[in-house]
Amino acid sequence: MTVPFLDEPSDEGERLQKVMARMGIGSRRVNEELIEARRVRVNGEVAVLGARVKPEEDEIAVDGVVYSSLPDTVTYLLNKPSGVITSASDPEGRPTVVSLVPDEPRVFSVGRLDFDTEGLLLMTNDGTLAHRLTHPSFGIEKEYLAHIQGNPSRGVLRQLREGIELEDGITAPAQASLLGPGLLKLTIHEGRNRQVRRMCAAVGHDVQRLVRTRIGPLVDPQLAPGAWRPLEQAEVLELQRAVRTG
């Protein structure tokens, strides 16, 4: 009789922390800590250290988020430059965000940024995540740096925070602060067409340059314009948590 080495797959499956590592959840060490902290469930039951699983059959969840053993979804964080259209193709032949990321697997943008807007944009083939991130009921925060004409008064900042009457209705409460001359930080959780530009124009401060600097928990000041990177599993987890808690 051969005794299987402890870490080898056996009829009872493979070590949970090893399978979790392959799914990209964390290193084996991190996964062991997650298991010890009782944050991991297998088929709905809190898992213990030493548990073995069959990745094709067992459902593994961390903090209530279920992982698929086959990482068939990808999500990229792109720093969209100005002059690129948020679309899969453009009849006018302008560069598209899709042309900036790998062809396979095919991904689409989560929401949109205007042709002239720069900054963070998620690209994914995960329809559920995309739906949640764009649906107003989940209210994910988006932070923008707007280079605007003139300096808004305190009263104008208050108006931006409390709501601006636009042609498609009043805007939801937002955060607005002046970071420097003509530099406004605006955090909104709606995703209406050209919303930041229209809000600023409505209070007499046209936007000259607009950069999205945060999507929910995601920031990346190191990501160069035009560059992209896959989200780390921990970031996907944070994002999923953000859309669950609103």
Ligand code: URA
């Ligand atoms: N608000 C805008 O006005 N434009 C964008 O691209 C994003 C938010």
